[in-house]
Amino acid sequence: MTETNTNSRIGEELLSVNNIDLSFGGVKALTDISFNINKGEIRSIIGPNGAGKSSMLNVINGFYQPQVGHVRFKGKDYTPMRPALAAKSGIARTFQNIALFKGMSTLDNIMTGRYLKMHSSFIEQALYIGRAKREELEHREKVEEIIDFLEIEAIRKTPVGRLPYGLQKRVELARALAMEPELLLLDEPMAGMNLEEKEDMSRYIIDVNEQFGTTIALIEHDMGVVMDLSDRVVVLDYGRKLADGSPDEVSSNQDVIDAYLGVSH
Amino acid sequence: MEFLYSIFVTPFVEMWTAPEFLAEVVLGGLMSGIMYSLVALGFVLIFKASGVFNFAQGVMVLFAALNFVGLIDAGLPIVVALIATILIMVALAFAIERVVLRNLVNQEHIILFMATIGIAYFLEGLGEMIWGGDVRPLNIGLPDDVWFVGDILIQQSEVFAAAVAGSLVIALSLFFQYTRTGRALRAVADDHQAALSVGIPLNHIWIVVWAVAGLVALVAGIMWGSKFWVQFSLSTIALKALPVLILGGFTSIPGAIIGGLIIGAGEKVAEVFWGAAYGGAIEEWFAYVLALIFLFFRPQGLFGEKIIERV
Ligand SMILES: Nc1ncnc2c1ncn2[C@@H]1O[C@H](COP(=O)(O)OP(=O)(O)O)[C@@H](O)[C@H]1O
Ligand SMILES: [Mg+2]
Numbered sequence A: 001m002t003e004t005n006t007n008s009r010i011g012e013e014l015l016s017v018n019n020i021d022l023s024f025g026g027v028k029a030l031t032d033i034s035f036n037i038n039k040g041e042i043r044s045i046i047g048p049n050g051a052g053k054s055s056m057l058n059v060i061n062g063f064y065q066p067q068v069g070h071v072r073f074k075g076k077d078y079t080p081m082r083p084a085l086a087a088k089s090g091i092a093r094t095f096q097n098i099a100l101f102k103g104m105s106t107l108d109n110i111m112t113g114r115y116l117k118m119h120s121s122f123i124e125q126a127l128y129i130g131r132a133k134r135e136e137l138e139h140r141e142k143v144e145e146i147i148d149f150l151e152i153e154a155i156r157k158t159p160v161g162r163l164p165y166g167l168q169k170r171v172e173l174a175r176a177l178a179m180e181p182e183l184l185l186l187d188e189p190m191a192g193m194n195l196e197e198k199e200d201m202s203r204y205i206i207d208v209n210e211q212f213g214t215t216i217a218l219i220e221h222d223m224g225v226v227m228d229l230s231d232r233v234v235v236l237d238y239g240r241k242l243a244d245g246s247p248d249e250v251s252s253n254q255d256v257i258d259a260y261l262g263v264s265h
Numbered sequence B: 001m002e003f004l005y006s007i008f009v010t011p012f013v014e015m016w017t018a019p020e021f022l023a024e025v026v027l028g029g030l031m032s033g034i035m036y037s038l039v040a041l042g043f044v045l046i047f048k049a050s051g052v053f054n055f056a057q058g059v060m061v062l063f064a065a066l067n068f069v070g071l072i073d074a075g076l077p078i079v080v081a082l083i084a085t086i087l088i089m090v091a092l093a094f095a096i097e098r099v100v101l102r103n104l105v106n107q108e109h110i111i112l113f114m115a116t117i118g119i120a121y122f123l124e125g126l127g128e129m130i131w132g133g134d135v136r137p138l139n140i141g142l143p144d145d146v147w148f149v150g151d152i153l154i155q156q157s158e159v160f161a162a163a164v165a166g167s168l169v170i171a172l173s174l175f176f177q178y179t180r181t182g183r184a185l186r187a188v189a190d191d192h193q194a195a196l197s198v199g200i201p202l203n204h205i206w207i208v209v210w211a212v213a214g215l216v217a218l219v220a221g222i223m224w225g226s227k228f229w230v231q232f233s234l235s236t237i238a239l240k241a242l243p244v245l246i247l248g249g250f251t252s253i254p255g256a257i258i259g260g261l262i263i264g265a266g267e268k269v270a271e272v273f274w275g276a277a278y279g280g281a282i283e284e285w286f287a288y289v290l291a292l293i294f295l296f297f298r299p300q301g302l303f304g305e306k307i308i309e310r311v
Helices: A004-010 A054-058 A082-088 A106-112 A122-128 A129-148 A165-178 A195-212 A221-227 A246-252 A254-261 B003-010 B010-017 B018-048 B056-075 B078-104 B109-131 B154-180 B182-192 B192-196 B202-228 B232-246 B251-279 B282-297
Strands: A011-025 A027-038 A042-045 A068-073 A076-079 A091-093 A185-186 A215-219 A232-237 A240-243 B146-149 B152-155
Touching: A004 A091, A011 A054, A011 A165, A011 A246, A027 A068, A027 A195, A027 A215, A027 A232, A027 A240, A027 A246, A042 A054, A042 B010, A054 B018, A068 A165, A068 A195, A068 A221, A076 A221, A082 A091, A082 B078, A082 B192, A091 A165, A106 A129, A106 B182, A122 A129, A129 B182, A165 A221, A165 A254, A185 B010, A195 A215, A195 A221, A215 B154, A232 A246, A240 A254, A240 B146, A246 A254, B003 B251, B010 B018, B010 B251, B018 B056, B018 B152, B018 B154, B018 B182, B018 B192, B018 B202, B018 B251, B056 B078, B056 B109, B056 B202, B078 B109, B078 B202, B109 B154, B146 B154, B152 B154, B154 B202, B182 B192, B182 B202, B192 B202, B202 B232, B232 B251, B232 B282
Parallel strands: A042 A215, A042 A232, A091 A185, A185 A215
Antiparallel strands: A011 A027, A011 A068, A068 A076, A232 A240, B146 B152
8 A cells, every 4th residue: 555545545534442451250351451543544453362353353343342441433432332233333244253144045135234224114114115216226225236346256155154264254345345334343353264265365354444435443363365355454462552553663662573473463 | 464565455445445545535534744844934033043952833823823713702703803813923023032032042952942831831821811612613603614626635624734834935925035023033043242243133033033923823723723613632733743843854954844744644644545454543652653763763853954063
């Protein structure tokens, strides 16, 4: 990512987490974490296993409620954030361990991403009249666009439980995109993928960011990918923030180097 | 010797020599089977969407029927009584979500199961308090003529009941397949966290499934009540849905339907043709023994997902 397009692409602050403390029983998962994410940027969160990266995303979309601190999104404070609020205000996500609706087709999985955008009443749906029918068709169109974008036409009707791992990850991304989010949280979208699949996924992430202007928070272990994609990187270790800055700044930071050398991957 | 003969030979000879009679027995069995299917369907809906094993499903059948017959006896026209009972069942769904589910949401399944036992006794008591404990006939003007197809005698009322149940199941499947709420229901059944992440409100979905289960209970209650009158034994008979679930699988809607039909037809045939040899009352236990055999050979049920042991 070159400096010039970085500046025009990126706007003001979209989200910030402020002084987040999160513990489970005696285990401290996050200690006094603060950082922000600007509109339009790709922001990576890295760190060794158990550093608290997934917990951080879970705090942002409200799955975990921190004991201390708050999440600020689009100028509004949430103490704490809740999953329903996050979805409603424009935050979508994928999961480290794929969380798809396994018995449902690719198409139906992606359609669930349109849930909040559809407004027909229960009665209209029960009788399949009025808005219910019109909405189904309208949103189906939007979903087909996403299917084309991610090149998964061939598996439209397949129950996702039967798909190979790499494609499941892609369907999960599709479902999140169907929400047309302002902020997209991706928890290790390339874990367990081969090189080619990783390249595809990287390309999709860049395209989403550039074409739709979607802000992305990315957790990823592959340093090559992180350095290529990210505008800024925040480094966690044992639940604490170790460093925060551009990929170059972070990779030359002595604390970061030590933390990574001390951990085998 | 004679005993073996009466088990392995006589019944089949009887079936062979009087196929029309066999057909009538099977048809009669399928009719009670539809009831079992409907009760089992209510279980499956709730179990899929919330992982709650709803012990109260049988009592909901009774409760719906009691309200319906009570309102009719109080002088309301049938259609008005029907709408009022639907509203009562929907209100019940709201109340259960608000009072029970919302407060126990993160508890162990066994706790939720205990809570549904509580709901069952509460509803039974409430029904008796409002409507009394009398056995009441329910007459909604079903045709009481018969048809002959060849030599086989068919009750028109039973055909009507089957058509109603069939339409209900088809309507439900379409609803689940093609509407946003239906899709959300399936999504919640598959993965709670993922459903939350796309903004599907679990509370709302629970209300919908309990309301739909209440509606299915009402249909079952009306059909059962117009055949055997509305009485408190209804809730015990509804326990036959348990073996149906073991047969069909706890999460399969087609399984609930087909399991119910198999058990309904199977127990009637067993009673009529083998009853003499055993001294009768096979109907009482047939379903449970069949379920037991299934547990040995196919514990996931006919349509359930295969249970894979992790080692
Ligand atoms: N739901 C949970 N219950 C208990 N402990 C948890 C839970 N989620 C995360 N943790 C703990 O928090 C720490 C950070 O985990 P996590 O956020 O998954 O790390 P990462 O994603 O960086 O590998 C770990 O010690 C983990 O065991
Ligand atoms: Mg993680």
